[in-house]
Ligand SMILES: Cc1cc2nc3c(=O)[nH]c(=O)nc-3n(C[C@H](O)[C@H](O)[C@H](O)COP(=O)(O)OP(=O)(O)OC[C@H]3O[C@@H](n4cnc5c(N)ncnc54)[C@H](O)[C@@H]3O)c2cc1C
């Protein structure tokens with residue numbers, strides 16, 4: 001078996017790992033990046049996650065009314081594949097052009113806490129390293145529903161964005177991030193979509209008014225929702241699958257050409273032989289880490305989805321900052337996951353739903369004196385941008401401490417919400433009050449100027 005030694009070995013070409021590999025590599029230290037598939041250089045986000053899904057969502061909005069849906073979808077899939085291929089190539093070159101960095105394509109597994117074996121077909125390579133970073137991401141969970149795993153119609157998100165064939169009828173199990181984004185997007189391309197969600201309402205962590213507004217928008221577009229749904233079995237019949245469910249004691253079926261299981265993503269640790277390295281995992285299967293992302297073996301770190309933190313690309317990037325601080329010492333090794341406050345997130349439906357901080361229900365449950373400012377986008381006089389771009393659906397809501405004027409949280413279901421939320425999050429992090437955000441000068445016509453008007457209202 002060939003051998004290689006590295007100062008830093010990164011397993012998995014994810015956001016945090018690749019950024020770390022490039023930064024450490026530029027210092028001249030010997031870095032090896034191991035990625036199991038050449039089709040995944042750059043990781044989940046650019047290849048099968050954020051970038052292709054958002055590109056397809058964007059392209060769906062531009063569909064001419066009379067365009068042939070199949071052709072339109074096939075073209076969108078093809079142009080998205082071109083985009084991801086360019087990004088994959090850029091990501092590969094970012095590392096491959098550094099003399100001190102070697103990219104190895106193969107599947108890594110620990111031999112012990114300093115040695116990792118990489119297998120690629122018949123080839124084997126042993127890598128020893130002083131510092132090892134595990135950045136292997138997460139994988140979709142397919143629930144244990146009779147007939148589902150064996151169904152020829154079970155698809156993953158990767159299948160849906162990689163195939164030029166638009167499913168005529170799509171059943172989505174799970175109304176979380178993946179479920180709602182794929183449902184909304186594929187419906188816009190022309191698929192008939194039914195979403196089956198096990199909880200009593202979609203987005204159970206959001207306030208009732210926000211979750212209802214989201215459901216109303218998607219239902220008005222033509223998506224069917226079944227909540228409190230227990231999917232009992234899936235059977236293949238002819239060239240379709242029949243999804244059987246029970247909801248509130250009533251049985252029903254959904255015929256579908258494609259069934260998407262969007263019921264969560266679990267940390268990808270299988271096959272890594274973590275036990276050989278003495279790296280512990282949590283009860284939920286994530287790699288156990290401390291606030292500096294060190295595992296139970298202090299020279300082995302875990303970054304991104306695999307460590308059980310929030311599953312977002314920018315969290316993996318922030319994980320990189322924490323590990324870089326440990327390895328390069330710029331922040332004297334003090335940076336940690338406990339520094340994180342007001343982390344925003346966005347569900348990319350149309351219009352997007354962006355959130356940060358506490359919901360109204362959470363703030364009240366915490367005993368905070370709550371003042372709620374909210375307004376429907378259609379009623380906003382001070383935000384002509386919504387009318388300009390023809391997207392006046394949604395609402396904006398702020399949860400404010402009635403005594404201190406502190407912004408406790410926000411839910412923005414509106415055009416440009418994925419951008420607006422970053423301003424709110426920054427305000428929360430830096431102690432900018434609701435009044436300051438209300439009275440600030442914003443460009444016109446922009447979406448941010450809605451803050452002048454929304455924050456001037458008190459609805460509760
Ligand atoms: C459909 C979808 C849409 C999403 N949209 C968004 C979004 O809009 N915004 C957002 O912030 N997040 C989004 N996410 C989540 C985001 O993609 C992930 O949180 C993020 O990519 C995780 O990055 P990571 O650094 O943990 O690793 P990943 O990017 O997942 O990389 C892990 C890499 O490790 C490789 N690997 C695994 N095991 C091994 C092994 N044994 N040996 C070698 N290599 C291995 C894998 O092939 C993979 O390339 C989305 C996810 C999905 C699935």
Ligand SMILES: NC(=O)c1ccc[n+]([C@@H]2O[C@H](COP(=O)([O-])OP(=O)(O)OC[C@H]3O[C@@H](n4cnc5c(N)ncnc54)[C@H](O)[C@@H]3O)[C@@H](O)[C@H]2O)c1
Nearest residue numbers: 143174175176177178179196197198262263264265311346
């Ligand atoms: N825009 C984004 O940032 C974005 C987009 C996609 C994914 N992601 C990340 O990926 C993660 C995984 O996404 P996801 O949508 O797979 O998971 P999720 O946890 O967001 O949602 C899963 C949903 O499935 C439901 N569910 C679970 N089991 C079920 C069953 N048997 N029948 C019916 N419903 C069931 C849950 O109640 C939940 O509503 C997200 O949490 C997010 O961190 C982010």
